[in-house]
Structures are given as C-alpha cells and as structure tokens.
Amino acid sequence: MNTKNAIIANAIKAIDNESNAIKNLASFIDDEFAAAVSFIYKSKGRVIVTGVGKSAIIANKIVATLNSTGTPAVFMHAADAIHGDLGTILKDDVVICISKSGNTAEIKVLVPFIKEGPNKLIAITANKNSFLAQQSDFVINAHVEKEACPHNLAPTTSTTAQLVMGDALAICLLELRGFSSQDFAKYHPGGALGKKLYLRVKDIAMVNLKPQVSVDTDVRDVIVEISEKLMGVTAVVENEKIIGIVTDGDIRRMLSKYDNIGKLTAQDIMSENPKTVGCDVLAVDALDIMEKYGISQLLVEKENKYFGVIHLHDLIKEGII
Missing domain, CATH: 3.40.50.10490 (Glucose-6-phosphate isomerase like protein; domain 1)
Incomplete structure (x- = not known):
C-alpha cells in the first residue's frame, strides 16, 4: 500500500x-x-x-x-x-x-x-x-x-x-x-453568529456617509456626490423623503445614451421607487432583500424619511455573509 x-x-x-x-x-x-x-x-x-x-x-x-x-x-x-x-x-x-x-x-x-x-x-x-x-x-x-x-x-x-x-x-x-436565539445573541455580541441575530440596518447606515441630491441637482454634481460618498449610489430626496436613486449603473447608461449631458439633472437619470429598508430591520434580512433583487445597495428609511445607505460590502465586513 x-x-x-x-x-x-x-x-x-x-x-x-x-x-x-x-x-x-x-x-x-x-x-x-x-x-x-x-x-x-x-x-x-x-x-x-x-x-x-x-x-x-x-x-x-x-x-x-x-x-x-x-x-x-x-x-x-x-x-x-x-x-x-x-x-x-x-x-x-x-x-x-x-x-x-x-x-x-x-x-x-x-x-x-x-x-x-x-x-x-x-x-x-x-x-x-x-x-x-x-x-x-x-x-x-x-x-x-x-x-x-x-x-x-x-x-x-x-x-x-x-x-x-x-x-x-x-x-x-x-x-x-x-x-432562545435572542439569548444567544446576547452571549455572542462580537461574533458573526451573534451579529446575524442583533445587528440592525441602522447600526451600519449611521456610520456610513449619506449621499443625497435633489431632483434638480446638476448631473455633474450627482457624479461628484456618488464619488465622494463612496457608496456607489445617491438617494434623490425631496422634503426628506426618498423619491429616487441614481446608481453607478445609471451614470454609465446616461453616458452611453446622451451625447450632451450639460443640461441633465438627477431627475432625468434617476430610477423611481427604489428598494428601501427600514432602519430597525435586521442586517441579515436586508441581505435577503439584496439577494432577492440582485442589488448591492439599499436605501434606508426611518419613519418614512431618508436615513442613509447600506452596501453589500458592509454586510461582508460585519461577517453577515
């Protein structure tokens, strides 16, 4: 042998x-x-x-x-x-x-x-x-x-x-x-298993930068906002409420569609009715939403007002994935 x-x-x-x-x-x-x-x-x-x-x-x-x-x-x-x-x-x-x-x-x-x-x-x-x-x-x-x-x-x-x-x-x-699983989370607050049971969307969104523009924001400023806030998106907000979203993908599609972007605003290129999540939702449940719709970011709301953004990378960093 x-x-x-x-x-x-x-x-x-x-x-x-x-x-x-x-x-x-x-x-x-x-x-x-x-x-x-x-x-x-x-x-x-x-x-x-x-x-x-x-x-x-x-x-x-x-x-x-x-x-x-x-x-x-x-x-x-x-x-x-x-x-x-x-x-x-x-x-x-x-x-x-x-x-x-x-x-x-x-x-x-x-x-x-x-x-x-x-x-x-x-x-x-x-x-x-x-x-x-x-x-x-x-x-x-x-x-x-x-x-x-x-x-x-x-x-x-x-x-x-x-x-x-x-x-x-x-x-x-x-x-x-x-x-219970909630008891388990209390005993394991620092571990990945515990985080799945207690970490909420607001815990992540509150430490992220908060990109936002208005409907009439010039498209160049929209690009700057997305770039500076490092989330790959920006919310389009009016009276503290989310009315749309502009993503990196929207920017690429705009550049391939328009020869002249000088007069475009956020409203011209935004996607309406974006996927959102409440700030008190568990982070692991937010991951389920991302996987269901094949998206990498979610806009976060608190009492129907814009609160921030969470990214798939945040969930990876926290060990949720």
Missing part, C-alpha cells in the same frame, strides 16, 4: 472508530443522565468542571459551551484544585469531574475534598466501577470500546465521547431554560 492510500485508510479507520463510539453513547442516556441534568437546572450555583490531562482540555470546552448557552460554568484543573483552587467551588455549585479511568492519582486526592462539602458531584467516565464513579452522586457513562489510536493508548475516541456527552448535557439545559 502506498503512502497516500495508507494515510486515507488510517484516517477513515479513525473516523469510523469514533463515529461508531458516538452512536453507542445514545444507549447510555438514561434516568441517571436525566437526573443529573435536572439537578444542574434546579441548582442555584454554577457548574464547576474539572479534569486532568486531555480530560481537562475537554472540560474547558464544555465550560465554554455551557457559558454560551445560558448555564454559568467555571473550569478548575484537578491538579491545581488540591493546591489552592478548591476555593473556586462555592456552596451552591455543582461539580462535574471528567476522567476516562476514574482512578487517576489526582482524582483520588481531589474527590474526597469535594465530598466533604455540600456540593453534588457528577462523573463523566468510561469506568462505572471506578473510584470516581463510586464516589459521585450522578454518573454519566462515556464508555468506549477502544481508542482510535492503534495502540489503544492515546486519548482519542474517549475524549470525543466525553465531549459529546458534555454537549448533550449542555443542549438539554439549553432546552430546559428556553434559551
């Missing part, structure tokens, strides 16, 4: 191993899993997630997922916990401890200290007979038959299983809390 084929075969084998293990996890979702989720949901404190080695990395990711979906969570490294970080745990917190074997030295030292307090302990482990499982109030089974590692040593499939169980737990809590 040549090198390329060997690489492909090994990659497929690893993926098959992990995907089969993930499918098997569904059989471990039981009454105890449901009880653990319910206890977290009803608790007044945070979720403290701990582990060591690769499990600590998974714990960090689970914490991030919980925090972003409405369940306050904090990561505590199992090794650091017994050197001062036990103070992270408050009386109303729930502790999740992640360990494949459930019998590592750090876990055996840490668990008794957790059990001395009032906090409930949830285990995510592949070994239901382990020290961790026996000491925990709830056990989430993340058992796997073997690692993707050909030597069955490097944590691969087992950490994937831990991650999936953590995701399942987070999603169940999200559903219980009725966590």
Whole structure:
C-alpha cells in the first residue's frame, strides 16, 4: 500500500472508530443522565468542571459551551484544585469531574475534598466501577470500546465521547431554560453568529456617509456626490423623503445614451421607487432583500424619511455573509 492510500485508510479507520463510539453513547442516556441534568437546572450555583490531562482540555470546552448557552460554568484543573483552587467551588455549585479511568492519582486526592462539602458531584467516565464513579452522586457513562489510536493508548475516541456527552448535557439545559436565539445573541455580541441575530440596518447606515441630491441637482454634481460618498449610489430626496436613486449603473447608461449631458439633472437619470429598508430591520434580512433583487445597495428609511445607505460590502465586513 502506498503512502497516500495508507494515510486515507488510517484516517477513515479513525473516523469510523469514533463515529461508531458516538452512536453507542445514545444507549447510555438514561434516568441517571436525566437526573443529573435536572439537578444542574434546579441548582442555584454554577457548574464547576474539572479534569486532568486531555480530560481537562475537554472540560474547558464544555465550560465554554455551557457559558454560551445560558448555564454559568467555571473550569478548575484537578491538579491545581488540591493546591489552592478548591476555593473556586462555592456552596451552591455543582461539580462535574471528567476522567476516562476514574482512578487517576489526582482524582483520588481531589474527590474526597469535594465530598466533604455540600456540593453534588457528577462523573463523566468510561469506568462505572471506578473510584470516581463510586464516589459521585450522578454518573454519566462515556464508555468506549477502544481508542482510535492503534495502540489503544492515546486519548482519542474517549475524549470525543466525553465531549459529546458534555454537549448533550449542555443542549438539554439549553432546552430546559428556553434559551432562545435572542439569548444567544446576547452571549455572542462580537461574533458573526451573534451579529446575524442583533445587528440592525441602522447600526451600519449611521456610520456610513449619506449621499443625497435633489431632483434638480446638476448631473455633474450627482457624479461628484456618488464619488465622494463612496457608496456607489445617491438617494434623490425631496422634503426628506426618498423619491429616487441614481446608481453607478445609471451614470454609465446616461453616458452611453446622451451625447450632451450639460443640461441633465438627477431627475432625468434617476430610477423611481427604489428598494428601501427600514432602519430597525435586521442586517441579515436586508441581505435577503439584496439577494432577492440582485442589488448591492439599499436605501434606508426611518419613519418614512431618508436615513442613509447600506452596501453589500458592509454586510461582508460585519461577517453577515
């Protein structure tokens, strides 16, 4: 077998191993899993997630997922916990401890200290007979038959299983809390996903230049206005209301149609009834309008008065596209 084929075969084998293990996890979702989720949901404190080695990395990711979906969570490294970080745990917190074997030295030292307090302990482990499982109030089974590692040593499939169980737990809590897309936007204001849920047309238009001319504006001044305001268009406005639009395309068509443009005004070359959008419309919905009509700009109105312009490039820059 040549090198390329060997690489492909090994990659497929690893993926098959992990995907089969993930499918098997569904059989471990039981009454105890449901009880653990319910206890977290009803608790007044945070979720403290701990582990060591690769499990600590998974714990960090689970914490991030919980925090972003409405369940306050904090990561505590199992090794650091017994050197001062036990103070992270408050009386109303729930502790999740992640360990494949459930019998590592750090876990055996840490668990008794957790059990001395009032906090409930949830285990995510592949070994239901382990020290961790026996000491925990709830056990989430993340058992796997073997690692993707050909030597069955490097944590691969087992950490994937831990991650999936953590995701399942987070999603169940999200559903219980009725966590909505609007809530998601509050927790992700800086990301592209969040922007699709909260960024409005006015947020973009208000920082753009605002090109506008009147119906009797000389066509040369119309060209200057389009060029200086850098939006590729200008609104034609009368008494603060939009009555037309002049685009770069209108200018090109004018030049091909007229030999003498000296006496032309905005009214002679504008397009009437341009596509507009309200300033409170979501930017992602404005994108839908642009795509529907095959246009790159939209004139923006506020209370039926001209407010500004948004361009397709604005939506690209904001990560909406």
